[in-house]
Amino acid sequence: MSTRSVPDVSALLADPIVKVGVAFAAVTAVLPFVLSQSMLSLVTLAIVYAILGIGVVVSIGYSGQLVISQAAFAGIGAYTFVKVTAAGLPSWGGVVIATVLTTLIAGLLGATALRATGIYLGIITLAFNELFVILLNLFPGFFGGDAGISSPNLTLGLAAVGVPEYVQHHWIAALAFIGVFLVVRRILDSPYGWAFRSLHEKQIVSQSIGINNAKMRVLAFVLNGAVVGFGGALYAPFVGYISPSLFNLHATIDIFIVAIVGGLTLLSGSLIGGVFVIFIPELLRGIQAYDNVLFGLLLIFFLIYLPDGIGGSVRDFVRERRQSSASAEEADD
Template sequence: MMAQLSQFRLKGLLILAIVIFAVPLFITNPFHYGLATQIALIAGAVVGLNLLVGFAGQISLGHAGFFGLGAYFSAITTSTYGWSAIPALVVGALGVAIIAWVVGRPILRLKGHYLSMATLAVGFIIAIILNNEREITGGPDGMPVVPFDVFGWELSPFGQYTLFGMEISGDLAWYLFAGVILLVAVWLAQNLIDSPIGRALRSVHGSEVAASVVGVNTAKYKSLVFVISAVYASVMGALYAHYQGFVTPAIAGFDFSIILITMVVLGGMGSTIGVIIGAVVLELLPQLLADFQDMEMVLFGLILMLTMIFMPKGLLPTAANLLAKRRKKSAGGDV
């Protein structure tokens, strides 16, 4: 069974890679490249959140706080103190990991709506700090961020680069970079899911009491996956800040936390590729509904509501179940 799941996840990773590298064949507009890059970076954070929500069964309504911490740490250290982007990203992720471990140990003892309120409070605290520390963060007005650099080589959406002898634009280069980062994030998540840690997380999701009875240290694994999901958010937040070239406290706000958790639920909790689809749908829907002006948010909410009513397990799991039923019915008819 585990071998079949591993093969299924490998196929999903290959399909994702094909889609990512095929997208440039269909778009040439810088705006569309920008949207695709943004989707890839946010989807990476959602993959990490899915480990916490979809596999460990722990809710987080303040995860944008960790996204914002990673973004601001990289922005401040590179733009104000002259750090290179890679050390800033790594040190920021380590700092977020420590914060998540310290915060997660007590709040993950809570369950249900108590846990939701606690994680929500963590997100609010981070957003308030980023808003109030004007001298460091720029306050509500935000702050500019220098381009992402790797050993002195700057990656900017406005530059021109050479890849395998071909001249490519900066927006395409950033999209390919973000796509590769997303693939790595998915690969790491899938390896974690198939490891003993992943099996422990699924047991915690199923029943913490039963998991404890068979020797699983539930507090340890819940804290561990909370830290891992926070690191995912921090890394993607840092990259997002460098790509946008500007960052504001809204990136750590409650609204963005709700968007992240909605992407997980919409795509299908426990489905790595599913949550990426959720991120794509939730990012593209406002663009597709923009022509409806005043009715945009009404239609947006209506679509999400109908999706949750008729596809409660999420987009990808529901589609997979329907396909499996059709195949089973077809096989039965052949017999």
């Protein structure tokens, strides 16, 4: 007679990732009842940026590829969502189509651009980002030009009748982040993640032990594109309109900052980075003459004194506390 193993709930709840996930879910459920509409909308936008930052964690933090086309991938997702939903496709179908199309374009770009490495790859992907913005401006009748185009809405439908749209946006963003986090974490904890990290360390060594470097580099590039394209598809309806200026190099830098501040090797750290990118400029809005300078100084501080980001510093602190507690317990025994 066979017996089924019963999951160890206490061990599961002891997992730091599970603790963070439970805390995140609890906070996002409560926030609509304690924050104003404008403040909650900023939190929603920060979560979307956290999703975009996960793409940077994959491309740079794990696989070590300098991809400077994050805003272009987000723009492809955003414009695809707007166009296909405006043509009559259901909004959630628009999110799927936008994510798939961005993934395919990322695959095509990756298959060609990844012949280069390092700064050369960065230049190629930067050129792609700039060409994307130029293309948007070349056809203002279709893409809206500098005036931009409005975006169809994205809601939970009948599942949330009577719930304000901005609250639905917040819940959708939170669920989307949890979904992206779990999927990407599962991939990075698999042999694929190990292969990505080996690319980051030493490609010659990884190839000598049987890893197909070209395949892994393209896969990392595609995963990055899929995550960022999905984030872009959410960004459009949550903001309400899109324009070429929202997807230029400055936007790519903002997405980079999300990952840098949160920690380039920490998926959960992108939440910290998202809050930083959205709320710090808001806090500095009262001193507009110096806000860019102060924002830049804060970024320099992180790069010099917190190279692993706030998330990395918190992780190291927790590890040290655990080691100290373990050592103290051993000494008492």
